[in-house]
Amino acid sequence: MIRVVLLLTLLAAPPETALRQVIADFERFDRADDPVSAGQDGDRAQLSRLPDVKPAADRARTQALQTFKTRLAAIDAKTLSADAQLNLAVLRATVDDRLALLSFDVARLPFNSDSGFHTMLRETADATAIDTVADAEAWLARLDAAPVWYADNIENARRGLATGFVQPRMTTERVLEIAKTQAATPVEFDPLLKPLAKLPATIADGDALRTRAKTILRDKVAPARAAFVTFLETEYLPKSRASLGASEMNNGRAYYAAAIKHYTTTSMTPDQVHALGLSEVARIRTAMDAVMAEAKFNGSFTEFLAFLRSDKRFYAQSREELLLRASEIAKRIDGQLPRVFRTLPRLPYGVTPVAAEIELAYTTGRYSPGSPTLGVAGQYLVNTSKLDQRPLYELPALTLHEAVPGHHLQIALQQELGEQPWFRRHADVTAFVEGWGLYSESLGTDLGIYRDAYEKFGRLSYEMWRACRLVADTGIHWKGWSIEQARACFTDNSALAPHNIQTELERYISWPGQATAYKIGELKLQALRAKATAALGDKFNLRDFHDAVLLGGPLPLDLLEQRVDRWIAQQANRRS
Numbered sequence: 001m002i003r004v005v006l007l008l009t010l011l012a013a014p015p016e017t018a019l020r021q022v023i024a025d026f027e028r029f030d031r032a033d034d035p036v037s038a039g040q041d042g043d044r045a046q047l048s049r050l051p052d053v054k055p056a057a058d059r060a061r062t063q064a065l066q067t068f069k070t071r072l073a074a075i076d077a078k079t080l081s082a083d084a085q086l087n088l089a090v091l092r093a094t095v096d097d098r099l100a101l102l103s104f105d106v107a108r109l110p111f112n113s114d115s116g117f118h119t120m121l122r123e124t125a126d127a128t129a130i131d132t133v134a135d136a137e138a139w140l141a142r143l144d145a146a147p148v149w150y151a152d153n154i155e156n157a158r159r160g161l162a163t164g165f166v167q168p169r170m171t172t173e174r175v176l177e178i179a180k181t182q183a184a185t186p187v188e189f190d191p192l193l194k195p196l197a198k199l200p201a202t203i204a205d206g207d208a209l210r211t212r213a214k215t216i217l218r219d220k221v222a223p224a225r226a227a228f229v230t231f232l233e234t235e236y237l238p239k240s241r242a243s244l245g246a247s248e249m250n251n252g253r254a255y256y257a258a259a260i261k262h263y264t265t266t267s268m269t270p271d272q273v274h275a276l277g278l279s280e281v282a283r284i285r286t287a288m289d290a291v292m293a294e295a296k297f298n299g300s301f302t303e304f305l306a307f308l309r310s311d312k313r314f315y316a317q318s319r320e321e322l323l324l325r326a327s328e329i330a331k332r333i334d335g336q337l338p339r340v341f342r343t344l345p346r347l348p349y350g351v352t353p354v355a356a357e358i359e360l361a362y363t364t365g366r367y368s369p370g371s372p373t374l375g376v377a378g379q380y381l382v383n384t385s386k387l388d389q390r391p392l393y394e395l396p397a398l399t400l401h402e403a404v405p406g407h408h409l410q411i412a413l414q415q416e417l418g419e420q421p422w423f424r425r426h427a428d429v430t431a432f433v434e435g436w437g438l439y440s441e442s443l444g445t446d447l448g449i450y451r452d453a454y455e456k457f458g459r460l461s462y463e464m465w466r467a468c469r470l471v472a473d474t475g476i477h478w479k480g481w482s483i484e485q486a487r488a489c490f491t492d493n494s495a496l497a498p499h500n501i502q503t504e505l506e507r508y509i510s511w512p513g514q515a516t517a518y519k520i521g522e523l524k525l526q527a528l529r530a531k532a533t534a535a536l537g538d539k540f541n542l543r544d545f546h547d548a549v550l551l552g553g554p555l556p557l558d559l560l561e562q563r564v565d566r567w568i569a570q571q572a573n574r575r576s
Helices: 002-012 015-033 035-040 055-073 082-102 117-126 133-144 146-163 169-183 191-196 206-239 252-264 270-294 301-310 319-334 392-402 407-415 430-447 453-477 483-493 498-510 514-539 542-550 557-572
Strands: 349-353 365-368 378-382
Touching (some): 015 082, 035 117, 082 557, 117 133, 117 191, 133 146, 133 191, 169 498, 252 453, 252 514, 270 301, 270 453, 270 514, 319 349, 319 392, 365 407, 378 407, 392 407, 392 430, 392 453, 407 430, 407 542, 430 453, 453 498, 453 514, 498 514, 514 542, 514 557, 542 557
Antiparallel strands (some): 365 378
8 A cells, every 4th residue: 555655656756856766766776786887887785796696687677667667657757857768768668578578588598698697706806906905895795696596597497408498509508618617627736716815905814804705605606506407408408409590589579670679779570680681681682892902813702712811921820920910900999989979988998818717618709898987997808718719800890899888898988977867878779889880880880999901801801790690690590590501601701710600609609689889789779870971961070970980979869869869959940
């Protein structure tokens, strides 16, 4: 009765007041629900916790989100300010999206080919800074919670086995490799000790803290890891799917269509995504032919790809050389950013190698966010394994995407938007985030980063990679393609190395729909830039356009377009 009275009281409040209260309540719920993200943002009350992934917790989430949906629906958007209208629209989209995913019980797939619950503690360790004894105790508490974390996720996967919602055998074999490596890691070299490696002088008992951590790792974490290996070997692998596509799972076609909607934030169908991919492949191939002519290569397109994949001039000779090359490109880009960006983040980033225990199944590069609040820099991760599969002509595009002006610039700015509500500063909208990363690769032309025809071709090869993702992801998960059918798009149209293609295909197979977000997000950004350029003429300023896109934080693509349209109108009305 009290809850009903409270709800009626909130619904009777003025719309701006009601919205502020819903946002405050949602953020309180969200911080408790995602303690890892909240902790990295400086919420020390959450630093000792791991997420609750039990089915009962999902039922509670669903109930809470349904209540938020009801409260949001009662707010009249027409009476709100423009900023409040956007907050309302974003929160409505966020709640609807989460409810849609929860309806498919996605916790039943707790891992994919290169990441999952079993790698989350390692990723969290990399982003954890310890300044006080309380911080250290919080990290020890998280390690102490690992057995429950593992057991709950294993139970979710076991429920997936019982309900026909299971990963393919190919994915399970890859995860098993990683799990065995983790289980075999000696305690002294465990990456989960990293947060305690260098403690401030104000912590006098560092050795005692490290000893306790090693005890927890030996007595609790190691058995949990071993249990995961046993589960994969004896239960999950024998029942893993021989088929590849999500449509082969129980209710898989509905799930895949929902995944497309989630990752692209559009109403596109899988068939529409597939057709768009084919169109983009054809367009990019024409551009590639022009760059191949610029390189003055005498031979066919296929011969040019073979040349790029085999000539030693295009490959680093050591891990150190590859890392140095990536660092040099990153610093060169840094020096050009003010030309096309008015607002830059304060948080710096580092260039580091992918961890050895996961590098063989890991992508070519990735970005790991830092924390301005906790004093942790972002990290541009470069995979330094398989050097003959990491061509240098692709490195500028990779760096533009993962570091600056791609993920680091966008995510660090997002974290620093102090005037935005917390839920918007920590939103994860894949089409926006990855669309921006791919759009950033094209900014290398504006910034003068691509120095020869080979690096230009490397950029186009990366763009082709994302176009082929649309084709391959929908081909595998919607049309029932084999991996060889999906592979053909990459081998025939891009210079990607065979190892990278295989790693990528395994990722798409294990993570349905996610790969479709990149190209669709990038195409929307390119279209908005073209619209603004055409509408504003000599009033168009690229630096201001980038502010309009980035300083609203990550948005679903329809709301991003509304924001840019308002900016165009404001710029058009300015006095000359």
